[in-house]
Structures are given as structure tokens and as C-alpha cells.
Amino acid sequence: MAVRLLRTLLALLGFAACAHALVDDALDVIRLGKEIGEEVLSSWDLIGKPFNASGGVELPIIRRKERVILARLAEVTRAIQRLELGVEKTAAVAELLAKSGGRGARLELRLHEMADLLSRVASADRQMREYVKLQQELERSTLEDFAEWCVSHDPSALPGLLERVHALVVPPHHHLLGRGLLQLVLDDLQEGHPDLCELQMSPHQLIYDMYNTISLTEIKGYAMMQFSWMLLKIYGKGNFTEEASLTRQRYAERSSRTAAAARSAMAMARRGLYRCDPVQHKEGETYAQVTRLLQGYIENEVDMNADGTCRDNCAYYTLATRHGCFKEQFCAKQTVCNGRIIDCQYIDSDMWVCPAGRNSIRRYEWIEYENGRTLGKVGSCTRGTTKVDSWWRWSLHHCSYCMCLCEDEVGSAERFFSMREAVADIQKQKVVTGVRLIKSGRVFHLQISEGLLGERGSVTPGEWVPVAKFDPSDPGVREGLDYHTLTYEQRAIDLDELDSPLGHILTGVRFSMIGAHLHFEIRSTPFNYTTGRLSPDRSQWISNDNTEGAELPRSRLDLYKPDIPTRSLTPLPVDSKHDQYVEFVNSDFEADAAQSTVPFVDIQPVIPMKGAALASGAGLIHRGARGSGGYIAVKLFTYDFSRHVRADPPPNPDENTTEFLPLMIN
Incomplete structure (x- = not known):
């Protein structure tokens, strides 16, 4: 259930930063806001100042203005579509966040509600696009009903949906309802996922892209509402100048508060990104090794001095080299150390050694001493074990096999x-x-x-x-x-x-x-x-x-x-x-x-x-x-995108400007 929920949410929460980087000639949010703002203002101008709202206008004029408005709306929807997310990114994010499903009921419930609300706005947006395509075949009443829904006071209509989306991000009574959705998601990522490497997005990126998606939803809703007021005006339902102004003001308030919530969450979100352990380790694909830098190596003390004596002990050889191979004993059966021999120690006189494979970078698979001590994971031995015994020399000196470290010559090393x-x-x-x-x-x-x-x-x-x-x-x-x-x-x-x-x-x-x-x-x-x-x-x-x-x-x-x-x-x-x-x-x-x-x-x-x-x-x-x-x-x-996130109010149509910055990310 949690996986399905989060997949739904993240399929709706478009990653705008990703989208505009992957789509040719794509627009970012600020450009989209400017373009839509200009279209809204110029579209109001196209309707014309003189308008007989009470008496209406003749049908041919209505149809002509309707076509003009819907054509402008079509341009807006095309711009919005160019910024919508590519779904390929969402699956990995959903899988990661789904791991917390069930851990935080409050977060899960709010994600569920956000998914539902964004789905409804997206559905209305799709419906609007269909109406734009079929405008020649549609009855006036169909467009009129849709426009009325887009500006209705009914809580289930578009304005109510946008207000509920905003309330999830910025709770109106945070002391009662707690923190907003962006902060809850951040808390979950910071605390519940200390190793957020599977995502291949930092928590900062995720918060930023969720913010862009919510902002894009706001832009969709604002465009639909403004063009709905225009349609209702040309249908003779009223002038709606004040209503359009209130829509603009409320949109500006929501944008400003959403930007503030995003900045706060992004400022605290980690920006680091790395990789975790893969499902299966594979040398050469997921990891590589430094070789022959320091490696366990068995050597008899008789071969670590130029005189070939055994009068010292293993601990004496803190830094030595191989000087020979006395009587072709074990030294002749192993890969010799042609570099420096370091930090030798005595463990026991006699042992069984399991040699590594011929093409292995190891020398031994495991070693088992007569005193019971083992080095490595003792088990089967493909090449058969080799018995290695220290010996006494003239009953005076014990020629011990030492366990040392070999720093091999660079010619055979990968370091x-x-x-x-x-x-x-x-x-x-x-x-x-x-x-x-x-x-x-x-x-x-x-x-x-x-x-x-x-x-x-x-x-x-x-x-x-x-x-x-x-x-x-x-x-x-x-x-x-x-x-x-x-x-x-x-x-x-x-x-x-x-x-x-x-x-x-x-x-x-x-x-x-x-x-x-x-x-x-x-x-x-x-x-x-x-x-x-x-x-x-x-x-x-x-x-x-x-x-x-x-x-x-x-x-x-x-x-x-x-x-x-x-x-x-x-x-x-x-x-x-x-x-x-x-x-x-x-x-x-x-x-x-x-x-x-x-x-x-x-x-x-x-x-x-x-x-x-x-x-x-x-x-x-x-x-x-x-x-x-x-x-x-x-x-x-x-x-760090947080310092570029801010919201400026959209311009008043009475102002002498075409600048429209509903949501600025500069």
C-alpha cells in the first residue's frame, strides 16, 4: 500500500529541474510564469474594455472571442506541458521513500492527501486541454460549466483544491496541525534515511523539485481560473474584474508562503550524494583493489639475513628482504616476496597452509597452526594443503617460520x-x-x-x-x-x-x-x-x-x-x-x-x-x-538552490507592465 501511494505521489510530484534539463527548448518555472502572465494580461486586453456584461453580445462575436481566448489558452497549456516531469525519475524516488511507509502515519496520510489533490488538478488540466482541442465541436454550455467549476466556491472545485494543496505545505494553524509536508519529508529523509545514496538525488534536490512541482500545479490552476473568468465574461455572465483581481492576490499569497516554506526546508536539507553497497558486489564493476602493498607472508628467518643464520627471532625482523631459499623448502613452493618484508611475528612452529589459486592475487587461502590458531576462513582447499614445519639447527638455534607482511616490488603491484x-x-x-x-x-x-x-x-x-x-x-x-x-x-x-x-x-x-x-x-x-x-x-x-x-x-x-x-x-x-x-x-x-x-x-x-x-x-x-x-x-x-527561491506578486492589470513573476527562481 505504501509503495503504491508513494509511487502515485511521485508520479505527480514532477521534478521540474530534471524535466527542463532533459527536454529540448524547455522552459523553467520563471520563464513559464512570465509567459503565462503575459498571456493572461494580453488576453484580458483582447476581450476589450467596453463590454455589455448585462445585455450580453451577439453569438458570432461571442464565438469569435471564445476562439481567441481558447487559442491563447492552448499556448499556455503547451508551455506548461513543456515543463512537466519525465516519469522515469520517479520510480527510484518512490522506492526509497516507500521504505518509510508505516513508520510515520502523519507523513503517509499527508502524502496520500497530496497525491489525491494533485491528481484532481492534473485531471482538470487534462480535461481543459481536451476542450481546447475540441472547441469547434463543443457546446457553449460545456465550456461554461467547466469555467464555472474552475471558479466555484464549492470546496471540491478547483479553488478549493489549490487551497488544500497549499494548506498541506503551509498549515494555516501550524501550532495545531504541525509542520508542513516539505518539512515532514525532510525530517524523514534526514533521520530515517541516513544513507540516502540509492536515490541518486540529494535531499536538497528532492525538496527543490517537489517545490517546483507544487508551483507548477499552482500555475496550472491560476491559468485555468483566469481564463475561466474570461470565458464567463464573454458569455455575458458578468464583468469579473474584481474576482480576477482577488484570484491574482490569493495566488500571490500562496506563492510567497510556499517559497518561504521551501527555502526553510532546503536550507536544512543535506546536499551530499554518494553510492551505497550494491545488491551484489562484483570486482571490476562495483569495486577494485589495491594489491601487493601489505600482504601476509610466511618466511623462515634463515632466509631473511645475508648470513643464513637462525640466531635471532621473528620479532627481530621489522624490516628485511629475502636473501635466499634454504634447501628449497617452503620458500620454493610459494610466490616469493621480492620487495620488503615487514613486522614479522612468531605464532607457532608448524602449520598447514592452503595455497591460493594460480591466478589469484592472494598467496594463501588460509593457515592452520598446530596450536589450533587459524588465519583466514579454514575450509576445503582446492590445491591441497602444504605442511610447513620449523626446524632446529645443530640443536642450538630454532629456525622459525615467521608471519610477516610483504610490500612487494612495484612491478607486480597495483597501487x-x-x-x-x-x-x-x-x-x-x-x-x-x-x-x-x-x-x-x-x-x-x-x-x-x-x-x-x-x-x-x-x-x-x-x-x-x-x-x-x-x-x-x-x-x-x-x-x-x-x-x-x-x-x-x-x-x-x-x-x-x-x-x-x-x-x-x-x-x-x-x-x-x-x-x-x-x-x-x-x-x-x-x-x-x-x-x-x-x-x-x-x-x-x-x-x-x-x-x-x-x-x-x-x-x-x-x-x-x-x-x-x-x-x-x-x-x-x-x-x-x-x-x-x-x-x-x-x-x-x-x-x-x-x-x-x-x-x-x-x-x-x-x-x-x-x-x-x-x-x-x-x-x-x-x-x-x-x-x-x-x-x-x-x-x-x-x-544550493535555496537562495534563488523567492516569490514576487503577479502584476496588476492596471499597472503599466507586462512583467509577471508569479513564482521566481532566479
Whole structure:
């Protein structure tokens, strides 16, 4: 029931910002308001000042004026249709909001009522369009009855429907009826959906688009009522000058209060957007891994010193390399560590080792010691277990097998991050509409999608900008300039959430290095909201250049016994905050035999509204939980439209102006 209800509501709550970005030559609300305002005023002028309301006029004159008015009405309906929503966006929103169905009875009841009211107004609008098409065949009484319904005092008529819609948004007695619908929806999204990533719209966008839809409904109703007064006037039912004026005044009051309610809700709504765990994890499609940075590795102490002795213990080898393979023992049966061997420890003398598959990035599936301790998930072993025993040398020294970490040579590793800029073509009016991390070969890249910026925040979706692929071994590619290599000493990545200054939008992202930390930055470009023109020469790179040595240093996000994140049985929420950092580490010994490097990298695209949304900022976050390595992921911030929402009263026909701003979004 809740799903059906919310689908109905959101099929009616048109996302105007989405619609005008996806429809060719579409109008936004302010243009629509101006156009309808001009049509209303000029249509009143067409009727003519001298008019014998009491005696009526001859039938041919009535029919001629009727055709003129209906022709003007047809122009208005075409303009409205161009701004109506595309239904493809609503299903995902409905599914998300439907999760709260039953949790808040007050919200559900009001959504139900709003859906019903908007449905009735939409039905009247469709009926009006049909009458406009069939005006030659219709009887005068049919149009007259419809016009009278459009201005009737009956609570079920059009004016009553519009008043009830407004009362849901701005309750007339809020101390008794509580908060309005926009605020209730906001509360539900903020509190009931802390991970609102399935929506691919930020709560701010959703509130803004619901507001646009309600405003569009108001415009439809206002147009129908004004043209109804005109028709009744030419039918000789009266002059209706004062009635039309009252209609205009009440419409202005509702518009102003609705705008205020929307601004209040939008100012509090979160603008951040990211991706959650998919239904099914798939490497290469939803996530990628850093490899051979720090990995559990078994090595005998005899092979970690140039003399081939066993006079020390495992803990002695905090930093070592492999010097040989004594008597071709277990060292000859495993993939050797050709890089640095780090932080060795002694667990037990003897063990059974289950080797990983030949094409696996792991070395071992699991290890079981004779003392009963296990590393990894012990189970069947496809390649068969290998018995590994330490030994005594001349009864004097015990040659122990140590459990260490291997930082392998870079030639066999995939632990490089591109430092090349990913920027939109601002010279051609392009802006960032989506961001993702991708892995190409052995290198992780930031990639953007770009769209064409139009007037008043509209964006025409574009394509993903191809990354400049390279390998660190390519000629002319330089470490520290083109890419960064994760190492034991330099494996931190900063977690920042960056937004543009007022009047700027997102036009690029990149990685840089701040000390030993991989650092995230955004490019911000000023623009004119009304015209949509960018100012490329005034672009700037923005970052949070805080370090561990600052007066208020970054805090570290610790990973506690981190297992492989794909093993999590529950969705992983965002557990990082702005101004933190996290280090790439080995997975937990007990959980995974330290065979993986965590966090994994989330490579799902973050592209709100399929590239039709305006973005102002971006960031890097960590999604994880206690006992999981989690994911490094990107985040986007949608543009703050709240300061552009205001309502001006429509002009008085007696005023010397054709300016009509029933609902301004500038």
C-alpha cells in the first residue's frame, strides 16, 4: 500500500529541474510564469474594455472571442506541458521513500492527501486541454460549466483544491496541525534515511523539485481560473474584474508562503550524494583493489639475513628482504616476496597452509597452526594443503617460520594513483555532472562526466570524459607528478568533503600530495546563474591543506580488525568525517590471513539525475564499520538552490507592465 501511494505521489510530484534539463527548448518555472502572465494580461486586453456584461453580445462575436481566448489558452497549456516531469525519475524516488511507509502515519496520510489533490488538478488540466482541442465541436454550455467549476466556491472545485494543496505545505494553524509536508519529508529523509545514496538525488534536490512541482500545479490552476473568468465574461455572465483581481492576490499569497516554506526546508536539507553497497558486489564493476602493498607472508628467518643464520627471532625482523631459499623448502613452493618484508611475528612452529589459486592475487587461502590458531576462513582447499614445519639447527638455534607482511616490488603491484587533473571543458561551458574512481591497468584514476551548463542552473547531460591512461613504466611518466605510489611509509589518503564558494560550481577534481598523504582537491569556477555563463579565468583549486602537524591536526580513522568489505552481511554506512585520513593496511590476520589490502575502492559512478544536475562540490569518504576494511568512495554535493527561491506578486492589470513573476527562481 505504501509503495503504491508513494509511487502515485511521485508520479505527480514532477521534478521540474530534471524535466527542463532533459527536454529540448524547455522552459523553467520563471520563464513559464512570465509567459503565462503575459498571456493572461494580453488576453484580458483582447476581450476589450467596453463590454455589455448585462445585455450580453451577439453569438458570432461571442464565438469569435471564445476562439481567441481558447487559442491563447492552448499556448499556455503547451508551455506548461513543456515543463512537466519525465516519469522515469520517479520510480527510484518512490522506492526509497516507500521504505518509510508505516513508520510515520502523519507523513503517509499527508502524502496520500497530496497525491489525491494533485491528481484532481492534473485531471482538470487534462480535461481543459481536451476542450481546447475540441472547441469547434463543443457546446457553449460545456465550456461554461467547466469555467464555472474552475471558479466555484464549492470546496471540491478547483479553488478549493489549490487551497488544500497549499494548506498541506503551509498549515494555516501550524501550532495545531504541525509542520508542513516539505518539512515532514525532510525530517524523514534526514533521520530515517541516513544513507540516502540509492536515490541518486540529494535531499536538497528532492525538496527543490517537489517545490517546483507544487508551483507548477499552482500555475496550472491560476491559468485555468483566469481564463475561466474570461470565458464567463464573454458569455455575458458578468464583468469579473474584481474576482480576477482577488484570484491574482490569493495566488500571490500562496506563492510567497510556499517559497518561504521551501527555502526553510532546503536550507536544512543535506546536499551530499554518494553510492551505497550494491545488491551484489562484483570486482571490476562495483569495486577494485589495491594489491601487493601489505600482504601476509610466511618466511623462515634463515632466509631473511645475508648470513643464513637462525640466531635471532621473528620479532627481530621489522624490516628485511629475502636473501635466499634454504634447501628449497617452503620458500620454493610459494610466490616469493621480492620487495620488503615487514613486522614479522612468531605464532607457532608448524602449520598447514592452503595455497591460493594460480591466478589469484592472494598467496594463501588460509593457515592452520598446530596450536589450533587459524588465519583466514579454514575450509576445503582446492590445491591441497602444504605442511610447513620449523626446524632446529645443530640443536642450538630454532629456525622459525615467521608471519610477516610483504610490500612487494612495484612491478607486480597495483597501487598507483594518477595525479593528473580530471577537468571539464569550461571554455565550452562544460561543468562536472558526475565523478567516479576507476582502475585502468595498475593505476587508479579520478574520472568526471561533464554536461553543458545552461540558464538558471539547467544542465544538459553529456558523457564521461576519457582518462589519459598510462602505466608507471611508460617513458616520460614521472612519479610525484603524474602518479603516486602507495608504500608502507606513504599509504595515507585524506578524507575531505569540499564545496565551492558562493556563486561557484564544480568544474574539476584531482589528487595531489601533501606530505606523505594522497590529497583530494576540487576546481571551482564562478558562474552567472541567470545566464549560465562561466568565468574560466577566475577558476581556482580548493583543498583542505590540513596536516598531522597542524595546531588542529587531522584525525586518523582507525580500521579495527578489518576484514574484506565484501564479506559484510549488512550495508556499510559512511563512518568518516571531513578532515580525517585513513591508511591502506593489510586485512585482519585472523579473518583473512592478511591477504588483502583494505580499504577497497568503490568504483560505482556518482552521477545525480543521470548527469542533469548541477554540482558544487565533491569529496572522498570512507564507508565501513567495526570489523570491516570498508571502501574509499567519492561523494558529490549538489548545488544550493535555496537562495534563488523567492516569490514576487503577479502584476496588476492596471499597472503599466507586462512583467509577471508569479513564482521566481532566479
